[in-house]
Amino acid sequence: MNKVIVLYRRPAGKPVPGDFKTNIEEIPIADNGEVLLKTRYVSVDPYLRGRMNDTDSYVAPFELDKPLQSGIIAEVIDSKHTQFKIGDMVLGNLSWKEYQVSDGVGLRIIPPDPEYITAYLGVLGMTGLTAYTGLTRIGKPKTGETLVVSGAAGAVGSIVGQIGKILGCRVVGLAGSEEKVELLTSRFHFDVAINYKTEPDLSAALKTACPNGVDIYFDNVGGSISDAVLNQINKYARVPVCGAISLYNDAAPAMGPYIQPVLVKKSALMHGFLVSDFADQFNEATVQLTAWLKAGKLTYHETIVEGFDHIPNAFIGLFEGRNEGKMIVKI
Ligand code: NDP
Known part of the structure; x- marks a missing residue:
């Protein structure tokens, strides 16, 4: 079965666990032109708080009873898409679901280097x-x-x-x-x-x-x-x-x-x-950040929380200062 975390109600002040709800769904099946993804790492970010309000902003508000979304690294576990193969690790703005299908739009294949993989949600993201x-x-x-x-x-x-x-x-x-x-x-x-x-x-x-x-x-x-x-x-x-x-x-x-x-x-x-x-400068910035990282001039720190169920708690932790460096949930 497939766990999905939705916004149950809009937070009144600091978010609390009761603002979120976990639904159980069937694991979807990839159709032609789609991939089936298994979520591996979830980024939780302060800006998501703004999307939980029902107010106009630079990104649309999250809808109630619909899955939340953030930067996610996922593994392709089935592919009926010519550009992705089973085992590819991809980065995208994806839903807080254990499994989901995607048509590949907005997905970027990232190097499967275990040393740096989470860096694509942080210093290289x-x-x-x-x-x-x-x-x-x-x-x-x-x-x-x-x-x-x-x-x-x-x-x-x-x-x-x-x-x-x-x-x-x-x-x-x-x-x-x-x-x-x-x-x-x-x-x-x-x-x-x-x-x-x-x-x-x-x-x-x-x-x-x-x-x-x-x-x-x-x-x-x-x-x-x-x-x-x-x-x-x-x-x-x-x-x-x-x-x-x-x-x-x-x-x-x-x-x-x-x-x-x-x-x-x-x-x-x-x-x-x-x-x-600064989207037009991302390539240049990524080249420079990667060079500093590989040269040992730049380092990064992560707070890794384990378990899909703990995504809301990790998000709430940002407002309590529970993270050092990038807050990431490992599934
Ligand atoms: P952080 O990793 O910095 O996590 C949030 C941190 O904020 C906490 O660890 C905590 O640290 C601190 N904090 C929480 N509540 C308070 C408070 N009331 N007063 C002072 N500090 C507080 O998050 P990010 O690095 O991802 O984001 C940092 C900022 O950058 C956020 O404001 C975010 O919205 C913004 N941002 C903006 C972007 C843009 O495009 N403009 C893109 C990405 C992020 P401590 O223990 O020190 O209090």
Whole structure:
């Protein structure tokens, strides 16, 4: 039988297990021009939270009682499609189903290299492309500049910080636990890491960590953490606004300080972006990320949760800081 996870109701605030439901279906059969896929690895991502609201956004909302979807690596276990053979590993935006058929549209065959396979959901996938394009195209780092990254021990943040170091920046990361702070400095070579949850005076800690001010702030979280950083930006600072996870569960938009005077005073650029804005640069970015990875200049960390039934729980964990690096569910 085939387990399928659907959106049972729209989360009111932080998602809870009861927002999801598992249905049992027949395992489908591939028709001519189709493949039968077995789900192997599922990416859970903060942006899925926005799709659980019934509001217009850049991607359509999930429908109630319909399967959720995210980036998935699956194995072709039957093929009636000329471009795929049994045993191929494919990447696509697929449904939270143990088994599903596909006509192949949007599926990409990935190398079956066991060492790197999950990297296609992380550093060699949307995560790495987001980090690379947001930092290099909007942040435009220069040697000797100071880069601050929030959500620094997460999937995107940990890659951003490492790229910042490769490009010669002083890199300061903000994260929510002592283990994450340790990971940032020891494994990812951040110059300084600050635990924003226990630091009694975040502004003072940032001042100490950034004696020359902040030239680039790569914002993954928004809210009060970002307010503290934005108060310390330098003239001509660049602020790639990648995400705002601290605000995703708010029913009504939170009211923060007004940022316009700081941006004017500092001639600063604050630029929201979607990774898809840079689709024409994905090939170039992937070549560079792969080269850094193979040369050992870039590394990545994953939090692997095991079991199809745990997909919702892993997703909820993103909002509780339960992941270090990329959160992935292994089936
Ligand atoms: P992460 O791996 O960073 O996971 C989420 C992390 O966010 C948690 O581990 C937690 O770390 C932190 N967090 C959760 N709640 C809060 C909070 N209330 N305040 C501060 N930090 C919080 O996820 P991703 O790397 O996949 O995504 C990071 C950001 O980038 C998200 O905002 C996401 O929406 C965005 N994004 C944007 C893309 C784009 O195209 N613009 C593409 C991909 C991602 P901690 O323990 O440190 O609190």
